[in-house]
Amino acid sequence: xxxxxxxxxxxxxxEAQFASxxxxxxxxxxxxxxxxxxxxxxxxxxxxxxxxxxxxxQDETPRLVNKELELLDTFMGGSVE
Amino acid sequence: xxxxISIQQVTGSGPTLTTITNLRxxxxxxxxxxxxxxxxxxxxxxDINRSYAKTxxxxxxxxxxxxxxxxxxxxxxxxxxxxxxxxxxxxxxxxQAAGTQGTTGTASSVATSNIERYTSSAPKQVTGSISNPxxxxxxxxxxMQVSITSSAGVGTLNAENLSFQYDET
Numbered sequence: 001x002x003x004x005x006x007x008x009x010x011x012x013x014x015e016a017q018f019a020s021x022x023x024x025x026x027x028x029x030x031x032x033x034x035x036x037x038x039x040x041x042x043x044x045x046x047x048x049x050x051x052x053x054x055x056x057x058q059d060e061t062p063r064l065v066n067k068e069l070e071l072l073d074t075f076m077g078g079s080v081e
Numbered sequence: 082x083x084x085x086i087s088i089q090q091v092t093g094s095g096p097t098l099t100t101i102t103n104l105r106x107x108x109x110x111x112x113x114x115x116x117x118x119x120x121x122x123x124x125x126x127x128d129i130n131r132s133y134a135k136t137x138x139x140x141x142x143x144x145x146x147x148x149x150x151x152x153x154x155x156x157x158x159x160x161x162x163x164x165x166x167x168x169x170x171x172x173x174x175x176x177q178a179a180g181t182q183g184t185t186g187t188a189s190s191v192a193t194s195n196i197e198r199y200t201s202s203a204p205k206q207v208t209g210s211i212s213n214p215x216x217x218x219x220x221x222x223x224x225m226q227v228s229i230t231s232s233a234g235v236g237t238l239n240a241e242n243l244s245f246q247y248d249e250t
Contacts, residue, residue, distance in 0.1 A: 003249055005086050005139065008240040009167070009225070011106035011132060012119035013233050 083249060084145040091136040091222065094177050100140075103240065106132035106227045108186060110178045118183045122164075122233045132227040133178040133186035139220040139245050141211050147250030150210035152220045156243050158200040164233030167241075168192040169199070171207050171221040192226040196243075204246060219247070 090101045090112040099112035109118040110133050123130045139152055160167045170191035180186035199205040209220035 003083070003086075003247055005088065005245040005247075006242055007088050007101065007244075008103045008242055009106065010103065010240040011162075011227060011238045012116060013122050013165075013229060013235050013238065014119040015235055016121050016124045 082146065084149060085142040086149075086219075086245075086247075087140045087142050088245070089138055089140045089218070091138065091175055092178070096175055096177065101137070104135055104137060104225070106135060106225075106238075108133055108180060108184060109182045120227060120229050121184055122229055122235060123231050126231050128231060130185040130229045131180070131188060132229075133180050134189040134192055134224050134226045135178070136175060136222050136224050138218050138222050139207070139209070139247065141216050141219050144214045144216050145211065145249050146213060148210060148212040149219055149247050149249045151246075151248040152207040152209055153204035153246045154207055154223060154243065155199045155201050155204035155246070156196050156241060158197055160197055160241050162227070162233070162238045162241075164230045165238070166228045167196045167225060168228065169194055169196040169205065169223065169225045171205070171223050173208070173221050175222050186226060189224055189226045191224040196225070201244070201246075207245075220245075 087100045088102070090099045090104060091097070092099065092110050092112050097112070101112060103113075105114055106120060107114045107118045108120055111117075120132050121130050141149060154169070168189070170189070170193050172191045176191075178186060194205075196205075207220045207223060209218070211217065211219045
């Protein structure tokens with residue numbers, strides 16, 4: 001007697017997650033750089049989280065280099081938050 | 082009277098056996114994971130992420146009158162999961178799935194053949210048999226794993242049917 005037994009297979013696929021927007025970067029998140037970087041979110045039409053190296057002012061406040069922001073803005077066709 | 086047949090999923094180091102009617106691919110070593118630890122689509126073209134390898138076998142819950150053998154497994158020839166490949170292989174012994182939970186499974190050295198090549202007219206032969214009065218595992222372990230590329234769609238993959246076929250006397 002020839003018999004069959006059927007079952008199903010499925011799954012769920014999610015986007016890769018890099019970090020929370022605005023969160024600080026640990027060394028474990030971003031190898032090759034020391035602690036202290038920032039994640040920045042590039043806006044519409046898609047969201048992209050990018051790690052940028054901290055540039056320290058005299059008051060030690062991390063900031064982005066303007067040129068980096070311009071390049072990211074152009075690349076994404078959106079605004080930088 | 083025909084034997085009662087089930088499909089067992091094997092997980093953990095124990096291992097743990099779970100009767101399933103649906104196998105969900107994800108990125109941990111559990112059966113019926115729900116929405117936890119989904120597969121992750123790689124961000125970069127050319128990169129591949131994987132599900133954890135999932136292991137099942139055909140089981141005789143009750144003994145056949147005679148023998149169950151000639152086990153085969155197949156699909157309809159088209160797994161409609163964009164950017165994904167479902168691979169299959171068989172092995173006589175069980176190896177616990179490994180990987181980085183929540184991210185990707187370790188590439189299986191067993192599940193290496195695209196399951197789409199195995200159809201009802203050209204099924205994959207699976208070693209194993211069981212005879213009266215025995216119950217338990219009939220077939221070799223069947224290992225399956227999904228490879229995910231950056232072109233995969235995000236969300237729930239449509240359920241696909243897979244079938245075991247076997248002879249029973």
